[in-house]
Ligand SMILES: Nc1ncnc2c1ncn2[C@@H]1O[C@H](COP(=O)(O)OP(=O)(O)OP(=O)(O)O)[C@@H](O)[C@H]1O
């Protein structure tokens with residue numbers, strides 16, 4: 001996972017580059033919570049552009065970060081969902097709660 | 108001994124979460140013999156990942172045990188059995204309901220069975236409390252459209 005913080009707008013972007021399952025999610029969660037607490041961002045964006053696999057562990061990951069971010073006064077969004085990721089999120093209903101955006105991730 | 112299946116494989120590994128990727132990639136590689144699309148393969152990988160993860164985190168509660176995966180091919184269908192000798196499920200009907208989870212504190216969402224059911228053609232759960240759980244899933248791989256081969260006549264001009 002790559003982390004970028006855009007100071008001016010207080011936006012924290014996590015670009016997930018690993019497969020998301022029960023095994024990988026533990027590390028992602030620890031790292032994300034640490035960075036969210038450190039930067040206290042206004043917006044937290046999880047970028048799924050490079051995610052080649054995700055199972056239900058991804059749902060729990062995003063709901064958990066959504067609650068954590070809200071608790072600290074920020075807003076969470078998910079970006080660049082692949083069709084496979086979108087399908088799993090849609091089944092769980094979390095997209096009724098969490099906005100989906102597109103972002104550009106080069107630079 | 109001749110099997111009624113065209114091909115069969117069996118995989119056993121200890122219940123470590125780092126084996127989840129190993130299991131789904133291995134089953135997907137085996138399933139490739141049926142010439143599935145990328146989407147069909149992704150469905151199989153996801154369903155296997157769900158079932159194997161359940162054995163590890165629920166069946167064995169993160170204690171050590173053996174997870175067994177059997178895959179069989181018959182005509183254009185793959186049959187996958189994933190089992191543990193863990194704690195078993197008390198009420199299978201309730202467990203299968205979307206959003207039902209006994210581990211919300213571990214950030215589980217209760218969508219595993221729902222995903223298996225919708226990504227595969229069939230999914231059955233057998234479980235005995237104290238003895239273990241076995242999931243059987245099947246998926247038919249759609250035959251590909253025959254590629255129409257264009258025939259060219261060699262015209263040799265003199
Ligand atoms: N192999 C198993 N052994 C014992 N209990 C199981 C097993 N598989 C599933 N269960 C029970 O069924 C419930 C529902 O399983 P399901 O996979 O749908 O959701 P989950 O694993 O709790 O969450 P998610 O898969 O979304 O992360 C589990 O919470 C657990 O109580």
Ligand SMILES: [Mg+2]
Nearest residue numbers: 157161219220
């Ligand atoms: Mg599960």
